[in-house]
Amino acid sequence: MKDKNVIQVEDLSKLFGDFAAVNQISFQVKSGEIFGFLGANGAGKTTAMKMLIGISSPTSGTATVAGFDVYKEAESIKKNIGYMSQKFALYDDLTIKENITFFGGIYGLSKKQIDRKRCELVDELGLQEVANSLVSSLPLGWKQKLAFSVSLLHDPKIVFLDEPTGGVDPITRRQFWEMIYKAAHNGTTIFVTTHYMDEAEYCDRVSIMVNGKIEALDTPKKLKAHYKTDTMNDVFLKLARG
Amino acid sequence: MGISVSNITKSYGKVTALSDISFDVKPGELFGLIGPDGAGKTTLFRILTTLLIADKGQATVAGYDVLKEYKSIRNSVGYMPGRFSLYQDLTVEENLNFFATIFGTTIEENYDLVKDIYVQIEPFKTRRAGKLSGGMKQKLALSCALIHKPKVLFLDEPTTGVDPVSRKEFWEMLKRLQKKDITILVSTPYMDEAALCDRIALIQDGKILQIDTPNAIVRHFPKPLYNISANDMYGLIESLTNHEHTYSIFPFGEFVHYTDKRDLMDREGLKDYLESQGLTDIHIEKTQPTIEDTFMELAK
Amino acid sequence: MKRFVGFVRKEFYHIFRDKRSLFILFGMPIAQILLFGFAITNEINNVNIAILDQANDVTSKEIINKIAASKHFSIVDIIQKESSIESIFKKGKVKAVLQFENNFGNNLIKEKQANVQVLTDATDPNMANTISNYISAILKKYQQELNKNTTIDYQIVPQSRMVYNAELKSVYMFVPGVMTVILMLVSAMMTSISITREKEQGTMEILLVSPLKPFQVIIGKVFPYIFLSVINAIVIVLLSIFVFNVPVNGSLFLLGIESVLFIITSLALGILISTISATQQTAMMISLMGLMLPTILLSGFIFPISSMPLPLQVISNIIPAKWFIIIVKGIMLKGIGIGFIFKETAILVLMTLLFIGISVKKYKIRLE
Numbered sequence: 001m002k003d004k005n006v007i008q009v010e011d012l013s014k015l016f017g018d019f020a021a022v023n024q025i026s027f028q029v030k031s032g033e034i035f036g037f038l039g040a041n042g043a044g045k046t047t048a049m050k051m052l053i054g055i056s057s058p059t060s061g062t063a064t065v066a067g068f069d070v071y072k073e074a075e076s077i078k079k080n081i082g083y084m085s086q087k088f089a090l091y092d093d094l095t096i097k098e099n100i101t102f103f104g105g106i107y108g109l110s111k112k113q114i115d116r117k118r119c120e121l122v123d124e125l126g127l128q129e130v131a132n133s134l135v136s137s138l139p140l141g142w143k144q145k146l147a148f149s150v151s152l153l154h155d156p157k158i159v160f161l162d163e164p165t166g167g168v169d170p171i172t173r174r175q176f177w178e179m180i181y182k183a184a185h186n187g188t189t190i191f192v193t194t195h196y197m198d199e200a201e202y203c204d205r206v207s208i209m210v211n212g213k214i215e216a217l218d219t220p221k222k223l224k225a226h227y228k229t230d231t232m233n234d235v236f237l238k239l240a241r242g
Numbered sequence: 243m244g245i246s247v248s249n250i251t252k253s254y255g256k257v258t259a260l261s262d263i264s265f266d267v268k269p270g271e272l273f274g275l276i277g278p279d280g281a282g283k284t285t286l287f288r289i290l291t292t293l294l295i296a297d298k299g300q301a302t303v304a305g306y307d308v309l310k311e312y313k314s315i316r317n318s319v320g321y322m323p324g325r326f327s328l329y330q331d332l333t334v335e336e337n338l339n340f341f342a343t344i345f346g347t348t349i350e351e352n353y354d355l356v357k358d359i360y361v362q363i364e365p366f367k368t369r370r371a372g373k374l375s376g377g378m379k380q381k382l383a384l385s386c387a388l389i390h391k392p393k394v395l396f397l398d399e400p401t402t403g404v405d406p407v408s409r410k411e412f413w414e415m416l417k418r419l420q421k422k423d424i425t426i427l428v429s430t431p432y433m434d435e436a437a438l439c440d441r442i443a444l445i446q447d448g449k450i451l452q453i454d455t456p457n458a459i460v461r462h463f464p465k466p467l468y469n470i471s472a473n474d475m476y477g478l479i480e481s482l483t484n485h486e487h488t489y490s491i492f493p494f495g496e497f498v499h500y501t502d503k504r505d506l507m508d509r510e511g512l513k514d515y516l517e518s519q520g521l522t523d524i525h526i527e528k529t530q531p532t533i534e535d536t537f538m539e540l541a542k
Numbered sequence: 543m544k545r546f547v548g549f550v551r552k553e554f555y556h557i558f559r560d561k562r563s564l565f566i567l568f569g570m571p572i573a574q575i576l577l578f579g580f581a582i583t584n585e586i587n588n589v590n591i592a593i594l595d596q597a598n599d600v601t602s603k604e605i606i607n608k609i610a611a612s613k614h615f616s617i618v619d620i621i622q623k624e625s626s627i628e629s630i631f632k633k634g635k636v637k638a639v640l641q642f643e644n645n646f647g648n649n650l651i652k653e654k655q656a657n658v659q660v661l662t663d664a665t666d667p668n669m670a671n672t673i674s675n676y677i678s679a680i681l682k683k684y685q686q687e688l689n690k691n692t693t694i695d696y697q698i699v700p701q702s703r704m705v706y707n708a709e710l711k712s713v714y715m716f717v718p719g720v721m722t723v724i725l726m727l728v729s730a731m732m733t734s735i736s737i738t739r740e741k742e743q744g745t746m747e748i749l750l751v752s753p754l755k756p757f758q759v760i761i762g763k764v765f766p767y768i769f770l771s772v773i774n775a776i777v778i779v780l781l782s783i784f785v786f787n788v789p790v791n792g793s794l795f796l797l798g799i800e801s802v803l804f805i806i807t808s809l810a811l812g813i814l815i816s817t818i819s820a821t822q823q824t825a826m827m828i829s830l831m832g833l834m835l836p837t838i839l840l841s842g843f844i845f846p847i848s849s850m851p852l853p854l855q856v857i858s859n860i861i862p863a864k865w866f867i868i869i870v871k872g873i874m875l876k877g878i879g880i881g882f883i884f885k886e887t888a889i890l891v892l893m894t895l896l897f898i899g900i901s902v903k904k905y906k907i908r909l910e
Contacts, residue, residue, distance in 0.1 A: 040405035041376050093559045094552065105548025140279050167402070167431055169278035169446060171538050174492050181476040181493075197406060198434075201495030202475070220496060232495075233406060233434070240407045291751045293908055313753075321751045327744035344754050386748075 006031050006158050006189045007052065012061035014047050021047040023212035024061065031157070034180065034190045036200045039209030040240055045193050046162070048209070052191070053160050054078045066157045079108070082151030085162035089147030092136035096127055099135060100150060107154035114153075121149050141172030148179055152188065159183065161192040165199065177202055197233035206232070208239050215239050243304040243393040244269040244425050245290065250299035252285055259285040261448040263299070267427055267441075272420045274439035275429040276537070282448040283429035284324060287398045290427070291321050304393045304425075317345075320392035322383050324399045330372030334363055334382055337371055338389060345390030355422060356385040359415050377408030384415065388424075395419070397428045401435065413438050433534040444537050451540035456533060463531035463539055465489065466507065469497040472521040481519040485512075492538060499535055500526075570831065581839045583849050585614075586672050590848070591638045592619035592630055597646030605658075605684055605698075609640070614676050631663055631705055632878045634868060637848075638662045638673050655697040664707035665875045666715050669846045674702045706875045717782040718870035719843035721775065722863045725801070726808045726837055729771050731829035733812030736763050738825040756905050764809045771805040791877030800873065800887065804866045807890050810897035811862070817904040837863040865889050 007029035014022040022044045029035045039045040050056035052065050054074035062069075068076040090099045100121060104114035122131050125145060135143060144164055151159055161180075165173045177199065184190050192203070200206050200220060207217040216223055216239055220232055227235045245267040252260040260282045267273040275283050288294040290303055292312035300307065306314040328337050338360075342349050353360075359381050366374065371382060380400060387395060397416075401409040413435060416426060420440075428439070436442045437456045444451040444459070452462055472478040478498055482491045487508075489501040502512075509526050516524050531539075557563050591609075595602050610617050618636060621627065627639050641659035643649070650656040660677050664670040678700045685698045707714045737760070740746040749759055779797070782788040790797065811833065819825040839845065840854060841863035847855055858864050865886040872878045880887070 094555055102548055102552045106545050167279035170534050177493055178479060185476045198495050236406050293750060316751050317753045321748060323744060323747050325744050327748055344752050
């Protein structure tokens with residue numbers, strides 16, 4: 001039973017002084033699931049995510065990610081997950097190839113593996129012509145797609161995506177999500193936060209945080225039925241307002 | 243007192259930010275500029291607020307030419323650039339006072355214009371702007387842009403990075419402002435906000451794809467559109483991508499939006515094909531194209 | 543280990559692709575070594591001195607020739623009367639005056655001893671000491687040669703007097719220098735940072751799209767710093783008078799006016815820097831590297847300009863601090879009036895107008 005849950009969180013809290021940024025949240029994420037982690041700015045999403053990816057220690061509660069304990073085995077967590085955020089993904093002043101080589105090295109891949117993956121990646125994304133150009137010359141959508149691929153270089157069990165499609169045009173956004181579907185289909189668990197409520201619909205299950213607590217957790221279909229709305233956007237509005 | 247743009251072109255070195263842009267905004271209209279990052283929205287705003295000079299083309303704002311009469315424009319427009327530029331270390335009240343003063347007016351004089359918005363942040367008026375939440379900063383920035391009763395209001399991505407609740411409230415405020423005779427030009431990457439404008443221009447890579455009212459613009463979608471769902475989204479996408487008659491497929495929430503290459507779509511045939519690919523629970527039904535569908539089709 | 547290597551390689555890429563860091567890593571050290579190497583020297587060369595030869599005899603002329611031949615000194619004036627000494631020091635043309643008493647030669651032969659007055663401008667006490675010592679050395683050498691072939695022990699006695707700073711207090715030199723550096727630092731750096739901060743925050747955009755005229759924005763930014771700098775200047779002067787007993791022999795009022803002038807010069811420089819900087823970091827770097835460092839090294843604050851190689855001496859002329867230090871030292875230590883520092887004042891005024899002119903031209907009423 002336990003191995004099926006790649007993320008297991010129980011009563012996890014993070015306090016800053018008196019203020020509970022994350023207030024006793026509990027949930028599980030199954031292997032291969034696309035899990036949407038939603039909430040308004042300041043609801044505690046980012047704080048919670050930081051605890052799960054091993055860069056922030058919780059105040060109380062328990063959590064395991066990829067089977068590792070967030071308190072004691074944070075380093076192992078970092079080795080077994082991929083991470084990509086809107087704010088930073090790749091180095092602008094390195095070329096595409098150099099970025100892939102660099103991150104491959106950081107994730108501990110052998111030179112042979114890196115070379116192979118690099119070729120695969122460049123081919124898959126159709127970047128042959130620009131492979132030796134600086135990442136800064138790529139349009140935003142390409143950068144994000146490349147960053148996502150790079151986060152998967154070491155075949156992690158889970159990938160954490162922090163608002164990965166902000167500002168990207170609608171076509172590329174969907175191509176991005178098709179890449180996510182493919183990765184999930186291949187067994188990678190996807191943990192994603194987003195401001196685009198329509199993207200919430202793509203997830204297998206969605207959790208919504210309000211003021212540090214998880215106020216809703218279910219499939220998009222069931223949430224819409226429960227709150228008697230047509231869209232996830234309206235579910236969110238009802239929850240956040242109330 | 244509207245906006246008129248004719249054949250505006252602007253490049254930065256080798257990159258063309260805007261390419262032959264033309265459109266008009268009628269006085270008192272709420273006009274949306276819809277497009278993703280890099281479409282050229284901010285460049286266009288900076289040209290219209292006289293902060294940048296276009297390489298080619300002309301534009302007038304409130305009847306004044308952006309090149310020759312820029313001073314008059316700067317006296318009579320309200321501008322909210324991205325990142326709601328406020329003075330972080332001044333309080334809410336001090337910020338508002340400052341902007342009122344440099345425009346030669348006072349908070350009291352035009353208070354009725356900003357009242358709806360300002361009352362929501364008034365309880366925090368002695369708090370430093372840097373310590374406000376995103377939604378509150380947004381409201382403050384809007385108030386500061388309005389306090390001198392501008393004829394034209396330029397809002398550059400005012401809802402980016404703000405939670406959906408605040409976004410909704412913001413647009414409600416804009417609608418109320420419209421009634422007070424202010425021409426508003428808003429840019430946003432969120433397609434669902436486009437529906438709230440009087441008219442919209444879809445823009446990508448420096449070019450305008452289409453201009454019309456939100457209702458009419460979806461009529462530019464060339465083909466019938468279908469919602470398709472099945473038990474496995476990924477399998478569905480894969481199957482349809484490999485299908486010989488597929489013209490376009492895009493995931494849309496729990497459905498896939500599908501258009502067929504042929505004029506007459508064969509629903510049964512498609513269902514059979516999908517079942518042969520191992521999919522079950524298949525639903526196919528016609529649906530109305532949204533602004534986003536139209537955008538993607540025009541942007542191809 | 544492999545990860546570490548990969549990481550280090552990436553760091554090298556960053557460094558070599560960033561022009562700014564390349565400049566800091568290679569350009570600056572070279573520039574600094576050259577600058578320090580040439581500018582810092584304890585030697586003195588080509589120091590301007592004047593001679594008052596009241597004896598006009600063979601011996602005095604011989605000594606004068608020896609001095610003229612020395613690379614350390616450059617005789618630029620021969621004065622005729624004692625009363626001219628004060629004004630020549632006030633003009634700042636010479637750093638020392640050699641005065642041969644009447645009957646120098648006769649005294650030497652008859653009394654076996656003659657005196658030479660060595661008057662040194664001690665507003666720069668270190669240099670004054672060195673000058674005095676070098677002159678004494680030349681005199682001693684001449685004396686040795688005289689005594690070589692005789693059994694008589696002739697004595698040429700240098701009587702050294704430090705003018706303006708009898709006790710050779712180094713604080714006399716530091717106070718004007720520190721005042722200059724602080725005024726320049728606060729005014730130029732703070733102004734440039736304040737303006738570029740507005741640009742960085744994005745609020746400059748809004749200011750531009752408003753009825754505020756560009757010059758109003760600039761004057762408004764600069765105004766608080768004029769006040770603060772004036773207060774700074776007053777505090778420094780008060781401290782130096784009451785704590786360090788540095789005299790103010792000249793007019794306090796004149797000192798005040800000249801200080802305000804220099805403050806405005808520095809502010810204008812700050813505005814100029816802000817027009818070429820996009821970020822606060824750049825403004826700070828330019829202020830520190832391009833302004834502070836040359837000011838400290840080349841303004842004559844610590845290291846005498848006359849001892850530097852010619853190119854550096856020429857460059858020192860474009861540093862406003864150099865002229866202000868001359869003015870401050872002159873007013874405080876020498877007690878001179880506007881007449882003697884007219885040239886320096888005019889130069890500062892011209893520089894100010896130039897900086898303001900360029901800034902106005904470069905100030906962008908648009909964003910690019």
